[in-house]
Amino acid sequence: MPPPGEGPFELGTDGPTSIVVGVDGSVTAARAAWYAAGLARRQHARVTVVYVAPVSSLAASVPGGSDLEVARRDAQDRAAEDMRRRTAAFAQELGVEITFVAARGDPFTELSRIAEQTRADAVVVGASARAGHRLVGSLAVRLVKAARWPVTVVP
Helix, strand or coil: CCCCCCCCCCCCCCCCCEEEEEECCCHHHHHHHHHHHHHHHHHCCEEEEEEEECCCHHHHHCCCCCHHHHHHHHHHHHHHHHHHHHHHHHHHHHCCEEEEEEEECCHHHHHHHHHHHCCCCEEEEECCCCCCHHHHCCHHHHHHHHCCCCEEEEC
């Protein structure tokens, strides 16, 4: 192997070309989105921003849903639409190809599914601020344990 700086010049990139980032409206998720966008800009990669609205146990147990569940879904839909608008503005401002996807369900399952669909080379998530996740395991820990992609956890 030739020493660094000697030998043929290699065009291209060794970094990711497709990055999935999970967002949920938290500060750490916003930091994760900024990190993913910066990485994508440097690597000329595309980013898929994923917002997963959790499904409550109440929604599963009540056919048609309760008034509380309907209000919760409306709030989640408004949050997703706000994130979609901010993502579009963010993409234009940074000159990065960003796609927004909203889903419902378990965040780990949905992020994994979308990462598989988009053939992601990397997954970026914000660190959980919930104390219980230190005991039970956070989304980030579950993604790392799945060992399907390199996972970056942004504090």
